[in-house]
Amino acid sequence: MRQDARENRERILAEAEAVFGTQGAAGSTEEVARRAGVGIAxxxxxxxTKEELIEAALLRHFDQLIQRAGALATDTDPATxxxxxxxxxxxxxxxxxxLASTLTGRQHVPGNAAAASDRLKAVVSDILRGAQDADAVRPSVTVEEVYLLIRGLAQASATMQTRPETLDRxxxxxxxxxxxTAG
Incomplete structure (x- = not known):
């Protein structure tokens, strides 16, 4: 793929994540094209298809989290x-x-997205174990519990207006x- 085509693809995916990640199915490919500075063609x-674009944006999201987690695991102390x-x-x-809920009109989550989610969960498990080994996180905490807490706050911020400082606290x-050190 040519360099300019790769750059266009990356801009399209970044804008698709922004558009569909906030507007869901109501987002439009035309808006993605406009924001990416490319034509709809x-x-x-x-x-x-719009569905392929949304799926690719979701995969990009997972890939970026996996890369971020990998960098954190090697460059930072386990607690941080x-x-x-x-x-x-x-x-x-x-x-x-x-993004995921926009795709769940299907009977199942796309295989690529499920595989990316599994890869991310494995990295999160490794980082959790590292933090537990460093005595920064309770040893009884499981990755499933961490995911439930993450999803709970993420779902709340997705469905209700939340000020950034409130979410931060x-x-x-x-x-x-x-x-x-907690109770």
């Missing part, structure tokens, strides 16, 4: 890596949930509750 050349990853997943979770409460 360019969007459809890369992604023949865990806290940063949980915070990032909650802050971007509303977008992921909106709520994340602090969750992280304090998971902490080894």
């Amino acid at each position: 360019t969007v459809f050349r890369h992604f023949p 890596a865990f806290r940063t990853l949980v915070r990032t997943m909650i802050e971007t979770g509303a977008t992921k949930l909106t 709520a994340i602090d409460v969750v992280l304090a509750g998971l902490s080894q």
Whole structure:
């Protein structure tokens, strides 16, 4: 693929994540094209259907989280890596949930998205274990519990108007509750 085509594709995906991640199915491919600075034909050349575009945006979202988690796991102490990853997943979770719900009109989640979700969960599990080994997170905490808390705050921020500082404090409460030093 030519460099300009790769750049167009990346801009289209970034804008698709923004448009469909906030507007869901009501978002339009025309809006994605306009915001990406390309024609609608360019969007459809890369992604023949709106559903394929949304699925690709969701996969991009997972890939970016996996890359971020991998970088955190190698570049940061385990406690900071865990806290940063949980915070990032909650802050971007509303977008992921909106993208995924736009695709759930199907009978099942697309295989690529399910596989990407599984890869992310494996990385989150590794980072959780590292934080537990560093005595930063309670040893009894499971990745399923962490995911439930992440999803709860992400779902709340996706469905109700939440001020950023309120979400930030709520994340602090969750992280304090998971902490080894908590009650």
